[in-house]
Amino acid sequence: MNKYLLNISRKNIVLAAAAVATTLCYMQCSPKVTPTTASGATPTAAATPNTTPQLDQSKGLKDYFKDYFLVGVAVGSRSIQQDSALMIREFNSVTAENDMKMGVIHPTEDTYNWKNADNIVAFAERHKMKIRGHNLLWHTQAAEWMFVGPDGKPASKELLLKRLKDHIFAVAGRYKGKIYAWDVVNEAIDDTQDSTIVYRTGTTKTQKPSQFWGIFQSPEFIDAAFRFAHEADPKAKLYYNDYSSERPAKREKIFKVVKRLKDNGVPIDGVGFQGHWTLNIPTASQLRTALDQIISLGLDVQFTEVDVDVRVPQRPSGPPANGAAPTATRPAATTPDVDAGYTPEIEARQVAQYKMIFDILKEYKKHISSVTFWNVSDRASWLDGRGTGGAAASQTGPRTIRKAYPLLFDVNGQRKKAYWAVVNK
Structure with missing residues (x-):
């Protein structure tokens, strides 16, 4: 060179x-x-979910989340017989799915059906599980006799208030010291996009109105229910419970309602986010924003009815724009939901959604005291007989079973990949 x-x-x-x-x-x-979330915490890094089964098969969800929150399940008399072993292994809290609702437990003024509710409470006590009460006031599965006066006309406000007090004192009083938390009022808030309508007043035709509102014409019955529940069991934690809590329009209404309760000295301890979710709702941002709002009021959060529906509604015009909530105002020509089965692609999307949600729940563990799944396994979910979306069991008319595969246990009660995605680090 x-x-x-x-x-x-x-x-x-x-x-x-x-x-x-x-x-x-x-x-x-x-x-x-270092980026932070709205709560000031460091966001969880995106990663491929780890779905590898743990070697120790004796541990359950209650063990994996013992440093975070209680993990519960909604049950009925049949499930505590069929699924008792799985429930004992996995959960440390139970909720009666239907057996404590007003119309079920108190069908006539002089009749209470205590048997099923008592069995659920006894099962939980035998296995040292906490018990959530669900619920004391709801416009669906209500006791229709409450709204009718002696003359056959609508009951007066004073009569309905007395009947409501008697009911709450009877039910909450019977389980005083056994039920640690109550969903006192369930789904009293309007879920349309109209920000001027806060409560289920009957002014919109897209959802079932509240008969309580029809008689009171004010939220007085909500305040009264919380006060009665506190009198009946002063140590029980009291929650307002609703669905679509993460969607902007409903989120703002819930915030407004619970803030009014708290500002007026009504005894409320927290908000129940039902958590009836889908493969794309909520987003991480929606969930964090909703949590931050309730936390700002100094209230606790419990996720009370968790499931992730894998079904995708088939709409002629496609999904709502900008991730808006599907509502009863969607086109009447909506076609039936398609059950494509639990395919690998659907499984992967459900795994990712469950992991995202639980990463955030763990991040907010100081403000979340309980997470409850609505039913035990995919073998039988309340969603199977309903269309996609929504929450309340108020659907009428014929029902076609279309599997929703919404839980962490498959149709045989075996742990799904989504199970390992939420418990693995």
Whole structure:
């Protein structure tokens, strides 16, 4: 090599070395900026969910989340017989799916059906499980006799208030010291996009109105229910419970209602986010925003009815724009939901959604005291007999079974990949 080429080669080596040194200095000396969420916490890094089964099969959800929150399940008399072993292994809290609702437990003024509710409470006590009460006031599965006066006309406000107090004192009083938390009022808030309508007043035709509102014409019955529940069992934690809590329009209404309760000195301890979710709702941002709003009021959060429906509604015009909530105002020509089975693609999407949700729940563990799944396994979910979306069991007319596959246990009661995605680190 001649001297000219040798000098050029040496210069290139020097320049290359200088470039490397500059890059290393920039990487090592530049200030590090850590992103935070609205709550001030560091967001969980996106990662491929770890669905590898743990070697210790004796541990359950209650063990994996013992440092985070209670993990519960909604049950009936049949499920505590068929699924008792799975329930005992996995959960440390139970909710009566239907057996404590007003119309079920108190069908006539002089009749109470205590048997099923008593069996659920006894099962939980035998296995040292906490018990959530669900619910004391709801416009669906209500006791229709409550709204009718002695003359056959609509009951007066004073009569309905007395009947409501008697009911709450009887039910909450019977389980005083056994039920640690009550969903006192369930789904009293309008879920349309109209921000001017806060309560189920009957002014919109897209949802079932509240008969309580029809008689009171004000939220007085909501305040009264919380006060009665607190009198009946002063140590029980009291919650307002509703669905679509993460969707902007409903979220703002819930915030307005519970803030009014708290500002007026009504005894409320927290908000129940039902958590009837889908493969794309909620988003991480929606969930965090909803949590941050309730936390800002100093209230606790419990996720009370968790499931992730895998069914995708088939709409002629496609899904709502900008991730808006599907409502009863969607086109009348909506076709039936398609049950494509629990395919690998659907499974992967459900796994990712469950992981995202539980990563956030763990992040907010100081503000969440309980997470309850609505039913035990995919073998039998309340969703199977309903269309997609929504929450309340108020659907009427013929029902066609279309599997929703919404839970962490499959139709045989075996742990799904979504189970391992939420418990693995």
